[in-house]
Amino acid sequence: MRRSTRVKKYIQTSGEVSDFSKLPLHKKFSIPDLLYVGYGLLIVFLVLVSYVLGAFNLLPNDPQQINMDMLMAPPGTGGHLLGTDFMGRDIQSRLILGIQAYFLPGLLAIFISLSIGIVLGVLAGYRGGYAETVITYFTNLVDSFPRLVLILLVIAAFKPDIYYIMMVMGITGVPAVANAIAGKIRVLAQKNFIEAAIALGLRTRVIILKHILWYNCRALLIIQATLGMGEAILLETSLSYLGFGVQEPTPSWGNMVQSGANYFMQGNFWPSTAPALAILFTILGFNLLGDGLNNMLEGKRSR
């Protein structure tokens, strides 16, 4: 009896080697990874829906409608699912509209760090020599500036606009991406992989785009991108506490937490708790998405 199950198991595992692409999902990947990615995708979906709802003004209530008769109404009162804030505005609508502060600006930040980071990383890692020296100096220079100070400088010089803030965030994110890519390329070069690819007659373009960036760096880039989205939200929140985030009356999760926190001690916990939870679950979603995808891509090669 026992023996037969063992034999069966053996056949199954040897089958796994043969045709990975045809296996059901739960055999291809581990359950936690699938849960992580599932949750992450759910958050991405919610963020997208919220963004569209906000952009077309399809909100349950007017997010700017001040109601002095209903200040800080608890959740559920008078058609306000999540209650109202210190000016009687609908928290649910403001939460949904708050995504506007992160979605496009966050994408801009990610785009800037990834695009410039990839170019510099490839130049430093693949070309080496003079380019590498210059790029190393540049990334060290950017890295040595505290990000917050740089942002405050830009705000002081221009205005506290979320796009300026995110541009600075994008640029300060360049060194991490560039160093990660250059490091990966150096490892591949050391292992002879690049030499072998050139000896095989592959074009430089194919080696860099297909073999290095797509296959060897995509997990790393996904992590950078998902971390970037979470970081954009956190950064705006900390700037809101300093008064330099998105400015009232435009809602952002950061300024909602900040203004709501003033009333937290008086027992009105919901004006700050709702956006705080939104921040928590969203950042968690992006980070788990990155982790899960990374594990799936990395796990593939060990099969």
Added chain:
Amino acid sequence: MAQPLLKIENLRTYFYAHSKQAFVRSVDGVSLEVGQRETVGVVGESGSGKSITAMSVMGLISGGPGVIGGSIHYASDKVQKNLLEGLENYVQLEEGNGRVLTVKKDESGWQKASEKLMAGMRGKEIAMIFQNPRASLNPYITVGEQITEAVRLHSGISAVKEARERAIHWLERVKIDSPRLRYNSYPSGMSGGMCQRAMIAMALSSEPSLLIADEPTTGLDATIQSKIVDLLQELKNETGISTLLISHDISVITRLSDRVAVLYGGAVVEYGPASQLLDAQAGFKHPYTAALLASVPNQQKIRARANLQAIEGEVPDTINTPPGCRFYARCNQITPEIRDKCAAIHPELKDVAPGHQVRCWRFIN
């Protein structure tokens, strides 16, 4: 005699060693030929310039100063050219006192010209396999797909399905069990020997005229090594491919080579038919070759419980080259009559038998 497939003449490849603040002459005047359907073995201790010679032929040297001069004539039925044609013009060299003082090289001009000469050569005409095959493969792509990519690149087969069948055919030819299953394996899921078989399949799938194998068995288990050697032997008989086989392992060289070149300090010190050169009993031997052979264990020595001899002395310094023979300091066959010459003048390669040359004053009258 027909024109050789590959004829390397006076190849010189130098590097700048930052730690020593000096130029090292990793390859310093190597000349050798690989005939059609011939396997030429290159032996020599570690650091003698074997890999750098191979990489110079492939145009893979990128660090400066790199390839300084010489010629590499290549002549298959499809391509005839000197892979270093006109490249000497990009380099200016200043030497003195046995040292390289300065090298001026127009690196980007050299690279561009070299790329032009190498266009259509790598992978298609000359294929290369390396030591540590797993590291030469992309860890994130199945070996089958990687071979398919090579097939589509060089064999004029663009249809994916057909290319896949060809890749499976090659997996079969390199004797990988159940090739259809293995097609979908990632390099990390295969043994080192299987990775090397896959590399060989990838290299030969384009039906190149020349295969350069740089330490193809080094780092593998002894039994696997022997099987890879058998495979190379078999494929050589089947395809008639010419091979430049690099190894520090005399037994591998013995089993595969028709001719052998012994490299010492970046130059060929002996070059001749494998049967004569590798026979420890035969005469006319460079002292270094004799020492190399004496350091290899074989049946007779084991039976006689004879001690293996290590080669005394240090590997040669290629920064300051003394005026005399490079092996002078380690040589144990210097006779009083030739001692002065050995110390003062670098000997030329000299014919000792038809097709057999030795760089030693003992054979120069």
